[in-house]
Amino acid sequence: MRWLIDFLTSSIGKKLVMSLTGLFLISFLVVHLLGNLQLLIPDGGVKFNIYAKFMTTNPIVKFLAIGLYTGILLHTVQGILIVLGNKKAKGSKYAVSTYENGSWMSKNMGLLGLLILFFLCVHMGDFWYKMKFTDQMPMVTYDGVVMKDLYTAVYTSFSQVWIVIIYLIGLVALSLHLLHGFQSAFTTLGLRHKKYTPLIKLMGIGFSVAIPALYALIPLWVLIKEAANY
Amino acid sequence: MKLEANVPEGELAEKWKKYRGSMNLVAPNNKRRLDVIVVGTGLAGAAAAATLGELGYNVKCFTFHDSPRRAHSIAAQGGINAAKNYQNDGDSIYRLFYDTIKGGDYRSREANVYRLAECSTEIIDQAVAQGVPFAREYGGLLANRSFGGVQVSRTFYARGQTGQQLLLGAYSALSRQIAKGQVKMYNRHEMLDLVKVDGKARGIITRNLLTGKLDRHAAHSVVLATGGYGNVFYLSTNAMGSNVSAAWRSVKEGALFANPCYTQIHPTCIPVSGEYQSKLTLMSESLRNDGRVWVPKTVEDAQAIQRGEKRAEDLPEEDRDYYLERRYPAFGNLVPRDVASRAAKVASDEGKGVVKTGLGVYLDFAAAIERYGKSEAFAAGIHNPSSEKIRELGEAVVKSKYGNLFQMYEKITGENPYKTAMKIYPAVHYTMGGLWVDYNLQTNVPGLFALGEANFSDHGANRLGASALMQGLADGYFVIPYTIGTFLANEIRTPKISNDSPEFHDAEQRVKNRLDQLLAIGGNQSVESFHRRLGKIMWDYCGMSRNAEGLKKGRELIRALRKEFYEDVYIPGSADEFNPELEKAARVADFLELGELFAVDALDRGESCGGHFREESTENGEAKRNDAEYTYVSAWEWDDNNPVLHKEELTFENVELKTRSYK
Amino acid sequence: MKLTLKVWRQKNNTAQGHFENYQVEADEHMSFLEMLDVLNQELIEKKEDPVAFEHDCREGICGACSMVINGRPHGSQAGTTTCQLHMRAFKTGDTITIEPFRANAFPVIKDLAVDRSSFDAIIQAGGYISVNTGQAPDGNAIPIEKDLASEAFDAATCIGCGACVAACPNGSAMLFTSAKINHLGKMPQGQVEHGRRVKNMVRVMDKEGFGKCSNVGACEVDCPKEISTDNIAALNRYYLGQVFGGQD
CATH class of the missing domain: 3.10.20.30 (Beta-grasp domain)
Incomplete structure (x- = not known):
């Protein structure tokens, strides 16, 4: 197992962890979005709440969720370690800073990552924590089955402007993080070729803009709808 | 002193083979006990250190650079010759030998040159095996191109960066031995003196350039591969750090310096643009394949151009003088370097120069662009192409051949050479002279060897293009590893050389005193200003065209400058710190002596040969060699007032001495 | 001015x-x-x-x-x-x-001069082909595809100046290291010890205290020889291949 330890402590090994966890989290973004878009279905939250119950109780999903938490943790801890290590390797900064030789996001992945982490804490504290560990959730009954009304909780939350602003900031950070991270993950895996790399880059940009935009649609939609109700 | 060249007996073609097969060898167990110092990590030094390490010697290798890879061999552009005859065009070892002897104007040693030609083929094999990415054909085999002055295509190349690739090959071999512990590498250590014990070279004194600390390094033998002395001219294509000090310190310890006046002036360099100029940049000789050299026919036009009122393209054909084509119809723009350089000087001296300083001629690609453009248009089936179309197609062809050179020219001058003619002027490029060595590359000091440009051995009075890389690597990879054995075989009973002997302490003290002396002068003029002035004297009196009166005057001026240097130079800082000005001062002090010897040698050689042109020795305006009186190597013993000349007569048993003619 | x-x-x-x-x-x-x-x-x-x-x-x-x-x-x-x-x-x-x-x-x-000997250390870890002088076969014994030789050359033009490290916000030497590995690894004569070279050079690169590449690409932009970051991607690929597919 010596080889594995050597590998995981090598610079490329550490980057591989970032790349693989990053790609895993990217795939989660898609799944999570598809589920959440159900919030926009005008059925008073029936489909969404059933989906939410399934996601919090199904043993397979629960198992997968452990993978997700591990992924987030690894990506975060490893990322922080890499940023700190690189800061040390760089020593001091230049008096004149420039983005002519590299995009702002690529040079600020650590900062963007922390913003996303902060957003994640707010987000999970608001829903995931309340849903799983408290009884502050409103309840609802469908066909005699009592379940937590996450739909209402979301609508209550997103009708507050400051929450929506935090979400928007988080999603912009996510978008910028992805703009660099998506294609960077492929490079770290060594997947680069003049024939298909332009396609990866294009997909990366599309993904980084579209996914956060769709996510952003939800709180904005709720905010506007709730405002219209008054 | 009788100079023994130690050339082995036998037929020319058999000498090296037989000698190699019968010379004394050092057994592997003894190699382990022998220490060798190699100074310099260019092609010759890196190749020698790596190979000696592979053989099992304990090698200590020194460079004043921060890394072995920075040696100036890295800047060689064009290529490396080898008698492979891959092109089936009639090349052979003999032909390469003959071309080199003739190109050197019959002033080199036959046996050495023949050995060089023999080794040339092995160099290519070795370099390929090391991973040097030579240019290749579509079939995957090695490509060749032709170079000035020869009729076969034998030059191997890696775009315009052949020197870089070959040096990185040698550097990688050296790095491998460093990693194995066979070679101990000392970066940023400059050799400041040679140490002799009982008449034999046994070590060197170095200065750690970061801390200023002096160290005594002892070994059984010392190999110098420290390059040429072109920087005695201040402005040259050499790197800023290139210097003669290691060789010159050895001369001070009794080694002889051979043929110092043989200097190669390269015809195609970018002209000097102003007083601040620190170095000159070469544009590869290959450009003369397609560029036409010219100046205006009248001085009036030239002056208008110098003032910036006219440009090359304003002059109609009939007002241009394509002087190389006019004077040398047989070779035209492809005459050898020395001939092309002198012709450019003549044109400029007549007042027809085309740059502000008056020192420059045109190298014009307009005709080539048009010719290529037309043939491309024809090939593409375009009938009646417009002149813009022809230009566009032609420029593309020229770009594919010389793109990187054109780009470099534009970076330096700010002018686009596709649109307006290039301006070029000759510049000092290479020095054929160097430490006198015998067939074994051993100097007259036993145990002291000299390789590559640092020795005088193979190029005579003029070096052919693409031969410097060949010689450096031949010496380092294939000659010294054998010939050093002729000396070391007799040293196997010599115990480890101590660096604690009086000789070493004396030498260290000598160095310390010299540095203290320089620092103590405390005058008012910078080292750089003295170097510049020395260069100007050298160029004016010992440059492309020399005469007795000028050489005498030049010598006096150098002596006066040297005196002034020791009275008025100012060096900031101290000896025990990182002090580039002090390094430079010690080097310039040596140049101030070598420069004088240069003038003395040039004065002694009353003939014109190769790079050495004496105005007194001409015939119909062309250089005239004098074989009856000057078929010898001038090996000089230094003396402050009267350097002593030792002659090694050159005998030619295999080639007939002919006059070079390119008319 | x-x-x-x-x-x-x-x-x-x-x-x-x-x-x-x-x-x-x-x-x-x-x-x-x-x-x-x-x-x-x-x-x-x-x-x-x-x-x-x-x-x-x-x-x-x-x-x-x-x-x-x-x-x-x-x-x-x-x-x-x-x-x-x-x-x-x-x-x-x-x-x-x-x-x-x-x-x-x-x-x-001092002032603007820095010590770049860490680059020498990386080369000494494997930036060579193990061939002693005199062991080489004829130069034309192994044909090498023209484009491949040309790609190897592109990587080999590195002048070891360190601008890549200087430009990199992480102080990473991946461009330098990968250029040498690709120069040698692209050609058949360099293939023999390719795996060893990859592992050893990366190990020493890490040991010398360079940072980790995060694919910013500043190195490529500021490289005076315009060496491509494709070399870095290739090194990642070789390294992963060597770790998960190699013998040791």
Whole structure:
């Protein structure tokens, strides 16, 4: 197992962890979005709440969720370690800073990552924590089955402007993080070729803009709808 | 002193083979006990250190650079010759030998040159095996191109960066031995003196350039591969750090310096643009394949151009003088370097120069662009192409051949050479002279060897293009590893050389005193200003065209400058710190002596040969060699007032001495 | 042209550095280093300490020159070393900030000169083909595809100046290391010990204290020889292949 330890402590090994966890989290973004878009279905939250119950109780999903938490943790801890290590390797900064030789996001992945982490804490504290560990959730009954009304909780939350602003900031950070991270993950895996790399880059940009935009649609939609109700 | 060249007996073609097969060898167990110092990590030094390490010697290798890879061999552009005859065009070892002897104007040693030609083929094999990415054909085999002055295509190349690739090959071999512990590498250590014990070279004194600390390094033998002395001219294509000090310190310890006046002036360099100029940049000789050299026919036009009122393209054909084509119809723009350089000087001296300083001629690609453009248009089936179309197609062809050179020219001058003619002027490029060595590359000091440009051995009075890389690597990879054995075989009973002997302490003290002396002068003029002035004297009196009166005057001026240097130079800082000005001062002090010897040698050689042109020795305006009186190597013993000349007569048993003619 | 130079002055590695302002009169045809020569001559005339900077060939190939000009290693002109950068790229009245290459693996020696011997260490770890002098077969014994030789050459043009490390916000040496690995690894003669070379060179690169690549790409932009980050991607691929598919 010596080889594995050597590998995981090598610079490329550490980057591989970032790349693989990053790609895993990217795939989660898609799944999570598809589920959440159900919030926009005008059925008073029936489909969404059933989906939410399934996601919090199904043993397979629960198992997968452990993978997700591990992924987030690894990506975060490893990322922080890499940023700190690189800061040390760089020593001091230049008096004149420039983005002519590299995009702002690529040079600020650590900062963007922390913003996303902060957003994640707010987000999970608001829903995931309340849903799983408290009884502050409103309840609802469908066909005699009592379940937590996450739909209402979301609508209550997103009708507050400051929450929506935090979400928007988080999603912009996510978008910028992805703009660099998506294609960077492929490079770290060594997947680069003049024939298909332009396609990866294009997909990366599309993904980084579209996914956060769709996510952003939800709180904005709720905010506007709730405002219209008054 | 009788100079023994130690050339082995036998037929020319058999000498090296037989000698190699019968010379004394050092057994592997003894190699382990022998220490060798190699100074310099260019092609010759890196190749020698790596190979000696592979053989099992304990090698200590020194460079004043921060890394072995920075040696100036890295800047060689064009290529490396080898008698492979891959092109089936009639090349052979003999032909390469003959071309080199003739190109050197019959002033080199036959046996050495023949050995060089023999080794040339092995160099290519070795370099390929090391991973040097030579240019290749579509079939995957090695490509060749032709170079000035020869009729076969034998030059191997890696775009315009052949020197870089070959040096990185040698550097990688050296790095491998460093990693194995066979070679101990000392970066940023400059050799400041040679140490002799009982008449034999046994070590060197170095200065750690970061801390200023002096160290005594002892070994059984010392190999110098420290390059040429072109920087005695201040402005040259050499790197800023290139210097003669290691060789010159050895001369001070009794080694002889051979043929110092043989200097190669390269015809195609970018002209000097102003007083601040620190170095000159070469544009590869290959450009003369397609560029036409010219100046205006009248001085009036030239002056208008110098003032910036006219440009090359304003002059109609009939007002241009394509002087190389006019004077040398047989070779035209492809005459050898020395001939092309002198012709450019003549044109400029007549007042027809085309740059502000008056020192420059045109190298014009307009005709080539048009010719290529037309043939491309024809090939593409375009009938009646417009002149813009022809230009566009032609420029593309020229770009594919010389793109990187054109780009470099534009970076330096700010002018686009596709649109307006290039301006070029000759510049000092290479020095054929160097430490006198015998067939074994051993100097007259036993145990002291000299390789590559640092020795005088193979190029005579003029070096052919693409031969410097060949010689450096031949010496380092294939000659010294054998010939050093002729000396070391007799040293196997010599115990480890101590660096604690009086000789070493004396030498260290000598160095310390010299540095203290320089620092103590405390005058008012910078080292750089003295170097510049020395260069100007050298160029004016010992440059492309020399005469007795000028050489005498030049010598006096150098002596006066040297005196002034020791009275008025100012060096900031101290000896025990990182002090580039002090390094430079010690080097310039040596140049101030070598420069004088240069003038003395040039004065002694009353003939014109190769790079050495004496105005007194001409015939119909062309250089005239004098074989009856000057078929010898001038090996000089230094003396402050009267350097002593030792002659090694050159005998030619295999080639007939002919006059070079390119008319 | 009149220029204001803001130059980093640092007596030695342990001393505290600071910026010093100088006025200098330059000519547009000067190279950047010749402009610094002018400054140094003036300083020497005033018996002040000249600015230390490294330089040698002054034609863009030795890799000695190393400074950061207005935030960019070798200045902002593409494919150009400091020694090839000419003053016509600036205009009168400009203030130019000049700093040393910054990276922990390149400690400052004095002013603008840094120690880059960590690069030698990386090469010594495997940047060679193990062939002794005299062991080579004929140069044409192994045909090599023209395009492959050309790609190897592109990687081999690295001059070891360290601009990649200096440009990298992480101080990573991946471009340097990967260029050498690709130069040798692309050709059949370099394939034999490719796996060993990849592992050993990466190990020493890490040991020398360089940072980790995060694919910013600044190295490629500021490389005076315009070496591509494709080399880095290829090295990642080789390394993963070697770790998960290799023998040891």
